[in-house]
Amino acid sequence: MRWQGQRIDETDAQALPGMENRTGFLRTVTTPEFAGMTFHEVLAKSALNHVPGPSKMPFNWTVNPYRGCSHACVYCFARGTHTYLDLDAGRDFDSQIVVKVNVVETVEKELRRGSWKHETVALGTNTDPYQRAEGRYRLMPGIIGALADSGTPFSVLTKGTLIRRDIPVLVDAAARVPVDVQLSIAMFDETLREAIEHGAPSTQARLDTVRALSDAGFRVGVFLMPILPHLTDSVDAIDGALRRIKEAGADHVIYGALHLRAGVKPWFLQWLSQHRPDLLSSYRVLYPGSAAEAPKDYRRWLARRVKPLIRMHGLEARHSDDRPLRRSMGAPAEPVTSATPLWLFEQPAAEPAAPSRFGAPRAPEPVPTLF
Numbered sequence: 001m002r003w004q005g006q007r008i009d010e011t012d013a014q015a016l017p018g019m020e021n022r023t024g025f026l027r028t029v030t031t032p033e034f035a036g037m038t039f040h041e042v043l044a045k046s047a048l049n050h051v052p053g054p055s056k057m058p059f060n061w062t063v064n065p066y067r068g069c070s071h072a073c074v075y076c077f078a079r080g081t082h083t084y085l086d087l088d089a090g091r092d093f094d095s096q097i098v099v100k101v102n103v104v105e106t107v108e109k110e111l112r113r114g115s116w117k118h119e120t121v122a123l124g125t126n127t128d129p130y131q132r133a134e135g136r137y138r139l140m141p142g143i144i145g146a147l148a149d150s151g152t153p154f155s156v157l158t159k160g161t162l163i164r165r166d167i168p169v170l171v172d173a174a175a176r177v178p179v180d181v182q183l184s185i186a187m188f189d190e191t192l193r194e195a196i197e198h199g200a201p202s203t204q205a206r207l208d209t210v211r212a213l214s215d216a217g218f219r220v221g222v223f224l225m226p227i228l229p230h231l232t233d234s235v236d237a238i239d240g241a242l243r244r245i246k247e248a249g250a251d252h253v254i255y256g257a258l259h260l261r262a263g264v265k266p267w268f269l270q271w272l273s274q275h276r277p278d279l280l281s282s283y284r285v286l287y288p289g290s291a292a293e294a295p296k297d298y299r300r301w302l303a304r305r306v307k308p309l310i311r312m313h314g315l316e317a318r319h320s321d322d323r324p325l326r327r328s329m330g331a332p333a334e335p336v337t338s339a340t341p342l343w344l345f346e347q348p349a350a351e352p353a354a355p356s357r358f359g360a361p362r363a364p365e366p367v368p369t370l371f
């Protein structure tokens, strides 16, 4: 988080401990419309975030208007980054949302720089840009407009049905630059969905969003990930999911097994102990110690199971170990071969953590991943 920016000398008695008088920090907001949530409005000095190091992600830049995410997915990889803000990675991550209120003006300024090379910008790779806060702050239309005006291609990945509000803006942008839209939908049992993504829209609402985007002319990708061992990896579950995705009008599916980084693993295991204690020992075998990935054997087994089903449903097998399509409306798909590099689950380590004190050197942006 870039806390350095403009100095706000007023103090705010409602602010979190240590946040009363922070550089770049504006105010803390709670409203009846967003009961249980707190928004921390900040002035960001920069908005375009360069993906650090030798990342194998298919993009080099991200924009993240929010930190924390009210969709509250138990498995969310970004949870650990909230601790850089002296907030916890559990309930605080779900309810204490940092809002970069000046992100539109900041990204416009950065896109005007002569040095900007118009590389693809990814929206929604760290936290969800169409989470509930976006209903209040309406930052995405300005970001999309700024990217399109500057001739910058971009992608959006979300679980948020709020993206439907911006379909006209996205259609307008897609007439000028390549635009990829992707919905993340991995839980097709609504009881499980409610338990593990309790702040996110229902599965059906997201499928309806796929339909709306498809009807607007987008070739919508669906991220069927994370697939949860023993919970959503049966043939019936995957086949049923793909059938519904296809019926919703999706163009293709990208899938992948659960990934448990250190910052999220304790929260996930705690959830498992409450909801499926019978699976705890299996998960401890699959994700021992600091292991973030499921074992190679499991992922191979999953590939053998999922790929034929994806082909059968006409959703073009694209394993998470392949590069995803980066298509624009009307543009031909990039060929994907078995030789394409691994990228999704081979993330570089996060940047070294800054001391977790406000006012100390800035905390790092999360290293992007795709769920």
Ligand code: SF4
Pocket: 069, 070, 071, 072, 073, 075, 076, 077, 078, 126, 127, 128, 159, 200, 371
């Ligand atoms: S996985 Fe995505 S939608 Fe879910 S909490 Fe994390 S950022 Fe939000």
